[in-house]
Amino acid sequence: MKNxxxxxxxxxxxxxxxxxxxxxxxxxxxxxxxxFLLAAISASAWNIVGGYAGQxxxxxxxxxxxxxxxxxxxxxxxxxxxxxxxxxxxxxxxALAVLIGLPTFRLTGHYFSMATIAVAxxxxxxxxxxxxxxxxxxxxxxxxxxxxxxxTFRSELPYYFxxxxxxxxxxxxxxxxxxxxxxxxxxxxKAGERAARSLGVxxxxxxxxxxxxxxxxxxxxxxxxxxxxxxxxxxxxxxxxVSVQMVIIAALGGAGRLYGPLIGALILIPLQTxxxxxxGGGGTGLTFILYGGIIVLIARYEPGGVSELWEQxxxxxxxxxxxx
Amino acid sequence: xxxxxxxxxxxxxxxxxxxxxxxxxxxxxMMNFINFAHGEFVMLGMYVSLLxxxxxxxxxxxxxxxxAFALFVLxxxxxxxxIRYVLRGPMLAQILSTFGLALLLRYTAFWIFSANFVSLPQxxxxxxxxxxxxxxxVPQLVAGIIAILLTVGLHLMLTxxxxxxxxxxxxxxxxxxxxxxxxxxxxxxxxxxxxxxxAGIAGALMAIAYPWSPxxxxxxxxxxxxxxxxGGFGSVPGALIAGLIIGLIxxxxxxxxxxxxxxxxxxALFVALLWLRPQGLMGKA
Numbered sequence: 232m233k234n235x236x237x238x239x240x241x242x243x244x245x246x247x248x249x250x251x252x253x254x255x256x257x258x259x260x261x262x263x264x265x266x267f268l269l270a271a272i273s274a275s276a277w278n279i280v281g282g283y284a285g286q287x288x289x290x291x292x293x294x295x296x297x298x299x300x301x302x303x304x305x306x307x308x309x310x311x312x313x314x315x316x317x318x319x320x321x322x323x324x325x326a327l328a329v330l331i332g333l334p335t336f337r338l339t340g341h342y343f344s345m346a347t348i349a350v351a352x353x354x355x356x357x358x359x360x361x362x363x364x365x366x367x368x369x370x371x372x373x374x375x376x377x378x379x380x381x382x383t384f385r386s387e388l389p390y391y392f393x394x395x396x397x398x399x400x401x402x403x404x405x406x407x408x409x410x411x412x413x414x415x416x417x418x419x420x421k422a423g424e425r426a427a428r429s430l431g432v433x434x435x436x437x438x439x440x441x442x443x444x445x446x447x448x449x450x451x452x453x454x455x456x457x458x459x460x461x462x463x464x465x466x467x468x469x470x471x472x473v474s475v476q477m478v479i480i481a482a483l484g485g486a487g488r489l490y491g492p493l494i495g496a497l498i499l500i501p502l503q504t505x506x507x508x509x510x511g512g513g514g515t516g517l518t519f520i521l522y523g524g525i526i527v528l529i530a531r532y533e534p535g536g537v538s539e540l541w542e543q544x545x546x547x548x549x550x551x552x553x554x555x
Numbered sequence: 556x557x558x559x560x561x562x563x564x565x566x567x568x569x570x571x572x573x574x575x576x577x578x579x580x581x582x583x584x585m586m587n588f589i590n591f592a593h594g595e596f597v598m599l600g601m602y603v604s605l606l607x608x609x610x611x612x613x614x615x616x617x618x619x620x621x622x623a624f625a626l627f628v629l630x631x632x633x634x635x636x637x638i639r640y641v642l643r644g645p646m647l648a649q650i651l652s653t654f655g656l657a658l659l660l661r662y663t664a665f666w667i668f669s670a671n672f673v674s675l676p677q678x679x680x681x682x683x684x685x686x687x688x689x690x691x692x693v694p695q696l697v698a699g700i701i702a703i704l705l706t707v708g709l710h711l712m713l714t715x716x717x718x719x720x721x722x723x724x725x726x727x728x729x730x731x732x733x734x735x736x737x738x739x740x741x742x743x744x745x746x747x748x749x750x751x752x753x754a755g756i757a758g759a760l761m762a763i764a765y766p767w768s769p770x771x772x773x774x775x776x777x778x779x780x781x782x783x784x785x786g787g788f789g790s791v792p793g794a795l796i797a798g799l800i801i802g803l804i805x806x807x808x809x810x811x812x813x814x815x816x817x818x819x820x821x822x823a824l825f826v827a828l829l830w831l832r833p834q835g836l837m838g839k840a
Binding site: 281282285286287289335337339340341342344345346348349351352353357359360389418424471476478481482486516517519520522523524526527528529530531534555 | 562583587588589591637640641644645646647648651652654655656657658659660661662665666726748773777780781784806814815818819822826829830833840
């Protein structure tokens with residue numbers, strides 16, 4: 232019985248996400264759904280290192296961008312199906328994660344944040360000058376599908392279910408980490424690195440593993456994005472706002488919680504869609520002002536995000552009910 | 556001769572980098588806190604200068620003081636309304652607080668001032684002078700020299716005055732400073748005021764000599780990270796030397812490889828530093 236109750240939110244969520252495209256089948260709603268899933272995947276991937284391990288990366292766009300460029304680069308250079316590039320994106324992202332993690336994880340957490348933002352910017356500017364990857368113009372995927380393997384669909388529906396499957400796998404992996412010793416290590420590091428080390432947690436190694444895993448999934452998110460849109464340029468791949476979106480969604484919903492990023496995306500993506508449609512093309516600026524405001528408010532009042540706020544409300548009500 | 560001119564130009568720009576980076580290093584040294592909005596403070600200092608010149612008129616002395624004062628007040632306000640609450644909070648809150656502030660300031664500036672590049676209307680500083688065959692624009696020269704003087708002044712203030720000792724006392728040991736009758740909260744607020752004020756006046760100096768747009772904040776913020784990492788966290792003299800070095804490297808790489816590469820080289824240097832000498836040139840290990 233207890234197991235059934237614990238599973239209820241998961242089952243409801245899965246059912247809701249599966250049924251959504253059947254009810255809201257219009258192209259606009261499908262697009263919102265796909266955007267939501269992609270945002271949830273990226274933020275959940277960030278959550279592994281930024282939430283659970285408490286190592287706040289503000290440059291995850293570097294992994295997203297590498298993942299996004301790899302499929303279209305494979306298509307442009309060799310004429311392969313774009314999905315063949317996904318493993319390359321993952322490999323480069325993991326290598327980069329190790330390269331950044333090794334020196335910065337020996338230092339305090341601020342160092343890691345600064346290094347991530349600097350490296351992401353470095354790569355963005357460099358890709359803007361690199362002719363092989365299309366410089367500032369970027370790369371394009373196949374205009375028309377040569378076969379199903381190109382994953383170039385007219386409708387958004389296939390993308391919706393592909394993204395949903397990836398999200399499910401990612402959440403499943405995160406759930407397993409939560410239960411596994413690795414997850415306890417991550418939380419121990421977040422609570423106090425020195426204490427964790429004194430208890431025999433291989434801090435350095437665990438942090439690098441977490442970053443590598445997070446980078447791999449972020450890279451996949453980037454690949455899904457570029458395969459779907461069939462286009463990538465330095466700004467949409469490595470731009471600072473790509474990183475910002477992952478951080479804000481995870482923190483808004485609840486960093487270091489399984490469903491935190493999902494809840495964050497559930498709030499932010501509709502909000503963003505509304506502001507963009509209201510204010511039109513000029514609305515993107517206002518959207519980022521809104522992002523900044525939300526981030527400041529979360530930091531100041533509720534670093535635990537909406538999930539923690541909700542738990543506080545529930546426990547207060549529970550206490551009141553049982554006190555009388 | 557051309558190379559020499561590039562070198563002097565780089566050093567003069569580097570002097571301004573040194574000035575605003577010393578503000579960043581002050582905060583880091585005192586409270587182990589990185590301000591992601593520091594570049595945005597510089598950017599605001601530039602726009603305050605522009606507004607003062609356009610609305611009130613007046614020379615560089617007027618808008619220099621105006622933007623230093625405006626940013627000093629903003630720094631103290633930011634400390635009391637935001638930083639004080641996140642200082643002892645989780646890492647996520649610490650980083651998100653100023654990161655969000657940076658976005659808020661940057662995109663508000665985009666919204667108000669648009670993305671176009673602007674520059675100050677002609678001020679009393681103009682023309683070029685010829686120093687031993689090197690042609691130096693007067694605005695750059697004045698801005699660079701004032702920036703060096705102010706950075707040295709900040710260092711002297713921190714090491715030679717009572718207020719400076721109180722600031723350092725709080726950064727050394729908060730509890731002990733409290734027992735000596737120093738109010739840490741006030742001192743930390745003052746540090747934020749000084750830090751933002753340094754950014755503001757650096758912005759005013761930058762505005763005299765160079766055009767800008769709201770996006771410069773991001774570049775300056777990252778540049779300040781590199782300067783602080785090179786000079787050693789918490790060291791104002793380190794920031795001065797590192798600022799000059801970074802200015803020089805930028806000017807030379809723009810001269811040799813092309814302007815696009817000036818930031819690439821600097822950020823690459825930052826990554827190399829992380830690997831080779833994370834404590835910086837003059838920092839303690």
